[in-house]
Amino acid sequence: MRILLVLLKIVAVSTPLTWLWLAWGREAYGKLFLQLAMPIYGMFGLTTVVPDGARDRFINYLPFLILMLVTPRLTPTRRLVGSLAGFLVIFAAHVAFVYVADLEAARGAAMTHSRFVRIVPANTLSDSLPFVLWVVIARDFVWKSVGGLFRAPEAESDTTEVNSGTPEPSAEKH
Numbered sequence: 001m002r003i004l005l006v007l008l009k010i011v012a013v014s015t016p017l018t019w020l021w022l023a024w025g026r027e028a029y030g031k032l033f034l035q036l037a038m039p040i041y042g043m044f045g046l047t048t049v050v051p052d053g054a055r056d057r058f059i060n061y062l063p064f065l066i067l068m069l070v071t072p073r074l075t076p077t078r079r080l081v082g083s084l085a086g087f088l089v090i091f092a093a094h095v096a097f098v099y100v101a102d103l104e105a106a107r108g109a110a111m112t113h114s115r116f117v118r119i120v121p122a123n124t125l126s127d128s129l130p131f132v133l134w135v136v137i138a139r140d141f142v143w144k145s146v147g148g149l150f151r152a153p154e155a156e157s158d159t160t161e162v163n164s165g166t167p168e169p170s171a172e173k174h
Contacts, residue, residue, distance in 0.1 A: 006070070014066045021062055029058055037095050049102050057097060057126045061090055064130035071138045082137035086130075093129050097122045 034049070041049050068074070068083045100122040104115050135142050 009070050010066065013069050014062070017062055017066060021059060026058065029061075033058065033091075033094060033098075036091070037098065040095055041099065044099070046099070046102065049098060057123070058094060060126060060130045061087065064090060064133060067130070067134040068137070071134070071141055073141050074138055078137065082133075086133040086137060089133060090129060093126055097126045 038049065041047075064086050065083065068079055068086070071079075074082070100119060104119050
């Protein structure tokens, strides 16, 4: 039942956010992105950048924001600071991704294996970054939720030892 409530919360948060992104946010962020990124690209000698194909990747703000909003037990400060820091990191990744995509598009010819190999890491980073950031920011929640999957089972002892009257340390509570 609890998992159903979590899924309903995710749907309730993601549906309006996705609609807002598609109806308004994508275009607005594309304009903001160019205003903020062009001075950065200028430092690398680029005078024009067309993020057309790469712009579809900008939606990766959504899974990050949704995870930050629905993750339980995050303090308000951690949620706010983590979200803002995550947005900055995702923006920097967008700048890098569009730069790589633009360099590859400038080569003009059909997609070759070597061009594909150059763009796949940027694409993979762009797609996975929201989840990696969320795991870092919500690490306490993530560890408590799935940490037991990565622990070795404690060995049971067949021997009984008599200690010197000092109590044995209690097992760590998780």
